[in-house]
Amino acid sequence: MKLYTVGFTKKTAERFFGLLREAGVISLVDVRLNNVSQLAGFAKRDDLKYFLGEICAIDYTHRLDLAPTQPMLDDYKKHGASWATYEVRFLELMKYRRIEDTIPQELLNNAVLLCSEDKARHCHRRLVAEYLARHWDDVTIEHLG
Secondary structure, three states: OEEEEEEOOOOOHHHHHHHHHHHOOOEEEEOOOOOOOHHHHHHOHHHHHHHHHHHHOOEEEEOHHHOOOHHHHHHHHOOOOOHHHHHHHHHHHHHHHOHHHHOOHHHHOOEEEEEOOOOOOOOHHHHHHHHHHHHOOOOEEEEOO
16 A cells, blocks of 8 residues: 655645646545635645646545644644654544544555645654554555655
């Protein structure tokens, strides 16, 4: 199974959709807690779903069970919690949610996990991908752009 991740921040629409097309992904799984923010530009939920279909023939799915909770996100983004603390809490949340059992593997086969962060290093999409790779057989991860 090939699993990709991507963030839309600091990318033009041309670059973003080009990365998806070049990778050959067949579906995008939106793992953002809030996917309708005006700040999302071309990656706002309804616009993104339309563009994915029209530009790349890619399916769109939003999975809140792969997103952090609002208090967890606020602690990290607004209240100064460290990345290490956020990571531990998020990994515990995925374990509690049993995502390895509740997310259909076929949904993520040749799919890309989307969040806003430019780089995967400090983004929960990387944590989701790595968590699933530890629980499922034969998963390779590639972070796009």
